Amino acid sequence: MNIELRGRTDYLVAYQAMQDFTAARGDATPDVLWLCEHPPVFTLGLAGKTEHLLAPGDIPVVATNRGGQVTYHGPGQVVAYPMMDLRRAGWFVKEYVFRLEEAVIRTLAHYGATGHRVAGAPGIYVRIDDPFSHRALTGPVPAGDPFRGLGKIAALGVKVSRHRTYHGVALNVAMDLEPFSRINPCGYAGLQTVDLSTIGITTPWKDAAQVLGGKLDALLAP
Numbered sequence: 306m307n308i309e310l311r312g313r314t315d316y317l318v319a320y321q322a323m324q325d326f327t328a329a330r331g332d333a334t335p336d337v338l339w340l341c342e343h344p345p346v347f348t349l350g351l352a353g354k355t356e357h358l359l360a361p362g363d364i365p366v367v368a369t370n371r372g373g374q375v376t377y378h379g380p381g382q383v384v385a386y387p388m389m390d391l392r393r394a395g396w397f398v399k400e401y402v403f404r405l406e407e408a409v410i411r412t413l414a415h416y417g418a419t420g421h422r423v424a425g426a427p428g429i430y431v432r433i434d435d436p437f438s439h440r441a442l443t444g445p446v447p448a449g450d451p452f453r454g455l456g457k458i459a460a461l462g463v464k465v466s467r468h469r470t471y472h473g474v475a476l477n478v479a480m481d482l483e484p485f486s487r488i489n490p491c492g493y494a495g496l497q498t499v500d501l502s503t504i505g506i507t508t509p510w511k512d513a514a515q516v517l518g519g520k521l522d523a524l525l526a527p
Contacts, residue, residue: 306387306525307337308518310511316346316367316378319386323471326388330469338521339386340514343378345484350374350462357489364484371472373427373462374492381480381500383514385473387525392468394527401525402427402463405474408520409459412476415516416506420459423452427462428491430455436504456499460491477501478513 311319319341326337347358347366350373357375358366364377378384385408391401409429410420418436420429432438433456442453459476477500485498501508 306389306522307335308522309337309339310514310518311339311341312511313380314341314343316343316348319343319384320367320369323386323388327466327469327471330388330390332390332393334390336387336389336525338388338518338525340518341384341386342380342382342510342514343384345377345379347375347377347484347488348462354492357492358487359489360487362487364487369462369472371462371464373460375488376460376462376475376491377484377488378475379480379484381510382475382477383510383517384475385514385517385521387470387473387521389470389525390468391465391470394525398463398465401470402461404524405461405463405521406459408517408524409474409476411520411524412513412517413458415520416501416508418501418504418506421455423455426452426491426493427460428457429459429461431458431499431504432456433497433499433504452493452496456497456503457490458499458501458504476513476517478508478510 345364413420461474479502490496
């Protein structure tokens with residue numbers, strides 16, 4: 306997989322470039338991974354409901370063709386866009402999504418933190434009270450609190466066209482988290498969003514991008 310550290314990139318520019326690359330690629334085109342950081346923008350997935358945009362204010366809103374609801378991208382977040390041929394890799398979409406999430410979990414482990422999956426809520430979460438605990442999530446889900454004291458640290462939304470993927474996964478590193486309060490993140494009212502700095506991990510954006518890129522490269526190798 307060819308990895309490109311693209312850095313600060315306008316969201317609409319990246320979105321169009323992903324579509325152009327996917328439309329033009331052939332059976333022999335190598336898979337690529339772009340690592341980006343976007344200026345502030347809210348994005349709506351195909352199933353996105355405008356009622357989850359509570360008060361976008363001066364931050365632009367872009368409707369996209371990825372899966373999922375509404376999320377926020379901004380400075381201090383690593384957005385990884387793997388563009389893969391799933392048929393060549395021999396995977397179904399469920400396996401691909403699992404590998405994206407696993408790359409985030411392994412990135413968090415690199416920094417000593419533990420990431421968790423929540424059934425029915427794609428993305429990766431950490432315990433707000435003890436992000437470095439290795440305890441598994443156990444027991445019934447408390448009524449009215451499906452996230453059990455968790456904070457969301459990575460969001461996921463993908464598009465598959467003719468077995469070829471684009472969009473991807475966003476890991477929060479050191480952000481201004483205030484814009485997440487203007488939405489119901491991923492469609493969940495009251496869901497708390499965190500980043501690496503919130504849980505006590507300080508790392509430059511470029512370093513986090515390289516770690517996540519390496520984990521994705523290893524896990525997405527056919």
